[in-house]
Amino acid sequence: MNALARLRPTHLTSTGIVYLVLVLVLVLGAVITAAAGRNFFSTGNISAILTGTSILGFIAIGQTLVILAGSLDLSVPYVASLASLLGGVTMAGQTCNIPLAVITALGVAALIGLVSGLVVAYLHVHGFIATLGMGLILSGYLGTNFKGSAGSAPRDFRLIGALNIGPVPLSTIIMLVCAVLVILLLRRTRVGHHLYAVGGSKDVARLSGVRTQPPIVLAHVLCSVLAGMAGLLLLARLSVGSPTIGTQGGYDLMSIAAVVLGGTVLAGGKGNILGTLGGVAIFAVMDNVMGVMQLNAFLQDVVRGLVIVLAVAVYARRNADLRPARFDRSRAPRHTPAPTTAGSAA
Amino acid sequence: MTSNDAVAPTASTPTQPVLRATGLTKRFFGNPVLEDVTLELHPGQVHGLVGENGAGKSTLMKVLAGVHQPDEGTVEIDGQAQQFSHPIQAQQAGLSTVFQEFNLLPDRTVAENIYLGREPRRGPLVDTAAMRRDTSELLDGLGVTGLDPDRTVRSLSVAEQQIVEIAKAVSYDSRIISMDEPTAALADHEVELLYAIIRRLLDRDVAILYVSHRLKEIFDLCDTITVLKDGQQVTTQPASELDEGALVRLMVGREMSAFFPQPTPGTEVGEPLLTLSGSGNGYVDGVDLTLRAGEIVGLAGLQGSGRTELVESIFGVTPLTRGTLTLDGETTMISSPRQAIRRGLALITEDRKAKGLALGQSVLDNALGVVRSVFPGRTGEARTSMPGVLSSLEVAARSLDQEVQFLSGGNQQKVVLARWLSVDPRVMLMDEPTRGIDVGAKHAIYELMRGLAADGVGILMVSSELPEVIGMSDRILVMRDGRLAGDLPRGATEEDVLALATGADEHEEVVA
Numbered sequence: 001m002n003a004l005a006r007l008r009p010t011h012l013t014s015t016g017i018v019y020l021v022l023v024l025v026l027v028l029g030a031v032i033t034a035a036a037g038r039n040f041f042s043t044g045n046i047s048a049i050l051t052g053t054s055i056l057g058f059i060a061i062g063q064t065l066v067i068l069a070g071s072l073d074l075s076v077p078y079v080a081s082l083a084s085l086l087g088g089v090t091m092a093g094q095t096c097n098i099p100l101a102v103i104t105a106l107g108v109a110a111l112i113g114l115v116s117g118l119v120v121a122y123l124h125v126h127g128f129i130a131t132l133g134m135g136l137i138l139s140g141y142l143g144t145n146f147k148g149s150a151g152s153a154p155r156d157f158r159l160i161g162a163l164n165i166g167p168v169p170l171s172t173i174i175m176l177v178c179a180v181l182v183i184l185l186l187r188r189t190r191v192g193h194h195l196y197a198v199g200g201s202k203d204v205a206r207l208s209g210v211r212t213q214p215p216i217v218l219a220h221v222l223c224s225v226l227a228g229m230a231g232l233l234l235l236a237r238l239s240v241g242s243p244t245i246g247t248q249g250g251y252d253l254m255s256i257a258a259v260v261l262g263g264t265v266l267a268g269g270k271g272n273i274l275g276t277l278g279g280v281a282i283f284a285v286m287d288n289v290m291g292v293m294q295l296n297a298f299l300q301d302v303v304r305g306l307v308i309v310l311a312v313a314v315y316a317r318r319n320a321d322l323r324p325a326r327f328d329r330s331r332a333p334r335h336t337p338a339p340t341t342a343g344s345a346a
Numbered sequence: 347m348t349s350n351d352a353v354a355p356t357a358s359t360p361t362q363p364v365l366r367a368t369g370l371t372k373r374f375f376g377n378p379v380l381e382d383v384t385l386e387l388h389p390g391q392v393h394g395l396v397g398e399n400g401a402g403k404s405t406l407m408k409v410l411a412g413v414h415q416p417d418e419g420t421v422e423i424d425g426q427a428q429q430f431s432h433p434i435q436a437q438q439a440g441l442s443t444v445f446q447e448f449n450l451l452p453d454r455t456v457a458e459n460i461y462l463g464r465e466p467r468r469g470p471l472v473d474t475a476a477m478r479r480d481t482s483e484l485l486d487g488l489g490v491t492g493l494d495p496d497r498t499v500r501s502l503s504v505a506e507q508q509i510v511e512i513a514k515a516v517s518y519d520s521r522i523i524s525m526d527e528p529t530a531a532l533a534d535h536e537v538e539l540l541y542a543i544i545r546r547l548l549d550r551d552v553a554i555l556y557v558s559h560r561l562k563e564i565f566d567l568c569d570t571i572t573v574l575k576d577g578q579q580v581t582t583q584p585a586s587e588l589d590e591g592a593l594v595r596l597m598v599g600r601e602m603s604a605f606f607p608q609p610t611p612g613t614e615v616g617e618p619l620l621t622l623s624g625s626g627n628g629y630v631d632g633v634d635l636t637l638r639a640g641e642i643v644g645l646a647g648l649q650g651s652g653r654t655e656l657v658e659s660i661f662g663v664t665p666l667t668r669g670t671l672t673l674d675g676e677t678t679m680i681s682s683p684r685q686a687i688r689r690g691l692a693l694i695t696e697d698r699k700a701k702g703l704a705l706g707q708s709v710l711d712n713a714l715g716v717v718r719s720v721f722p723g724r725t726g727e728a729r730t731s732m733p734g735v736l737s738s739l740e741v742a743a744r745s746l747d748q749e750v751q752f753l754s755g756g757n758q759q760k761v762v763l764a765r766w767l768s769v770d771p772r773v774m775l776m777d778e779p780t781r782g783i784d785v786g787a788k789h790a791i792y793e794l795m796r797g798l799a800a801d802g803v804g805i806l807m808v809s810s811e812l813p814e815v816i817g818m819s820d821r822i823l824v825m826r827d828g829r830l831a832g833d834l835p836r837g838a839t840e841e842d843v844l845a846l847a848t849g850a851d852e853h854e855e856v857v858a
Binding site: 184190192193194196197201203204205207209210265269270 | 453458471
């Protein structure tokens with residue numbers, strides 16, 4: 001079996017491509033930064049890049065889950081803003097309020113995700129619409145109830161945003177722990193397998209005896225909770241909650257872009273968290289280099305836009321028309337398994 | 347019990363039937379598609395199910411599998427009456443079905459597909475190692491080697507996908523497996539592999555219900571054969587009492603009706619319009635054909651023989667890469683549907699809803715779709731004449747603004763025709779032009795085809811319905827395995843076509 005596997009040309013997986021691009025961006029970034037007379041690999045700069053990954057990382061991990069399940073979440077920036085406000089107001093500068101504040105913020109986020117998930121799974125409203133509506137509702141609530149920043153994070157909580165272990169910020173470590181847990185969920189739990197199945201084809205999943213709703217609901221709940229965590233991290237960094245912090249970051253579209261850049265198929269059913277982390281890292285490195293180069297904001301957006309579109313064009317080419325050919329002369333004939341009676345496959 | 351004396355198992359295996367279906371009847375919208383069908387499946391035996399398209403084979407399988415519920419009749423497994431409302435229930439009772447269309451997730455691995463919904467666990471986590479090991483054992487048990495459980499289904503050949511599908515059915519510990527044309531997409535050497543798997547299943551006393559159009563396979567594998575025609579059970583006999591000729595006669599067994607209009611008087615077969623010589627690409631190979639003005643040529647063949655691929659290749663959907671294509675005496679290349687349309691070709695697609703129409707758009711917008719995009723200068727003219735065209739086709743729509751999704755299949759197909767008539771094609775490629783439409787609309791489309799031929803249009807018609815192929819074609823081309831297997835003149839019989847399509851002709855020559 002292994003002998004035959006070795007005969008096959010080794011294909012680069014989409015995650016492989018993502019990390020290849022990341023390496024390319026890193027090398028390019030190092031060269032450009034060096035040309036500008038700065039050290040790309042200085043502890044400070046690496047720490048800055050990693051800090052840049054953590055907030056988008058949380059949101060993009062959640063977004064990967066909903067996209068894999070065949071849905072989408074556009075309400076994440078509002079959930080993040082709301083979590084930062086709920087957290088800040090509940091803490092009110094007191095260390096002893098931190099546990100309650102975290103539970104409140106994440107609990108409300110989970111509830112929002114639960115509602116979106118139920119609407120998507122049971123009312124068959126596409127996630128795009130369901131979460132667009134949810135986002136509008138939250139936006140209205142935030143706009144009428146909070147005229148500006150509110151609440152305050154105590155010093156102990158602010159440390160989460162400021163502490164570094166070596167060059168690695170604590171916030172990045174928390175984000176990576178979440179990523180590992182979600183990878184475990186996707187690879188090693190039934191609901192994770194079923195999430196891929198439901199996103200790939202609801203009919204196939206149903207015919208195989210899978211209940212199709214729970215994975216969708218779970219994906220939305222987790223996505224919302226992760227957006228809530230991003231909001232709390234923003235609170236730790238800014239020390240106040242803000243009704244516009246989520247939308248300012250453009251986390252809805254940026255997270256979708258990172259997921260797609262990471263090789264996850266927008267239609268669902270194919271992709272993984274590692275790719276998404278690669279996508280987030282590519283954005284963080286690009287932002288860092290463009291910041292160092294003091295590229296103007298317009299050009300920065302142009303570069304980001306081009307990278308996203310080019311990446312997806314590459315994936316689309318790879319996936320184009322995979323109907324197996326009957327008469328393909330350009331490739332060797334396909335290997336077909338043989339009955340054992342015919343002898344061993346050596 | 348008394349009603350199925352004819353189903354007595356062959357003398358060598360005096361077993362109890364594992365499945366007994368009695369008096370199964372199924373109606374769709376009042377039309378019976380299955381009437382009073384009775385059959386028994388025995389452990390370790392293959393029961394063949396044959397019949398023409400529309401004879402009710404697939405419906406019977408779906409009723410047994412729990413996809414459809416019978417209106418009358420009973421299904422017993424091991425003597426216990428069963429009522430399935432979902433395929434999962436049938437699987438749990440020991441009956442799995444390998445449907446014609448694959449039920450696999452292309453981006454998941456072989457192991458993940460086979461154990462979907464039943465992933466083995468250790469503690470709260472999925473035991474992926476066990477899943478892989480079980481998959482290997484399962485495949486080993488079927489005599490399959492070299493199929494890595496970790497490969498994604500997308501990377502497999504069609505034959506390998508078919509094996510995964512069968513392995514999945516086996517993994518439910520099914521004692522009954524029904525297979526709907528499992529070889530439709532397989533090449534000859536791959537069929538051998540399937541045979542080997544089926545023999546292993548029979549050694550384990552699995553009962554198999556086997557649907558195939560390929561009669562050779564039926565005789566290679568089956569102990570008992572049931573013939574269906576128009577939803578009725580023509581016969582159930584031991585295979586040893588039948589031969590291919592007898593089977594084809596039982597399947598066809600009807601008088602050619604006067605249903606098909608004769609060629610319009612004055613229709614002249616003229617100059618060649620479209621000529622292919624040695625043409626091929628990834629899907630078809632070595633195709634030589636000539637289509638003349640005023641001619642209706644039928645393109646017959648089994649499911650998966652490459653008929654749709656051929657017309658799509660001519661139309662530039664998957665362009666031809668080998669051979670030469672001559673249009674009006676001029677050698678040319680067609681590399682996109684747009685080019686094809688500009689050169690006077692039209693393609694009526696097999697799947698009207700997915701590829702033929704924009705369902706949410708109006709009748710008028712659909713009818714003008716091709717003119718607008720390819721000949722924008724002629725849109726105004728087409729718009730003026732369209733109401734006349736639609737009414738001459740007798741399209742029954744409330745208004746030109748009605749969305750086509752609310753029309754019946756026959757009326758939708760007429761809108762498709764109007765869409766193409768508005769660009770005056772010289773060559774019309776029609777893929778299953780009357781699939782799923784009522785008799786009245788069928789007749790109207792046949793008349794229209796005759797009328798177009800009289801006007802000098804050349805028509806290449808793909809059809810799975812043999813009476814239609816024979817009734818409408820001036821000549822019949824038969825495809826097999828992506829190549830043209832033969833060319834039959836008008837007056838050929840269904841037996842002739844089937845013989846070429848199944849390769850039974852070669853088989854008989856060997857016998858003779």
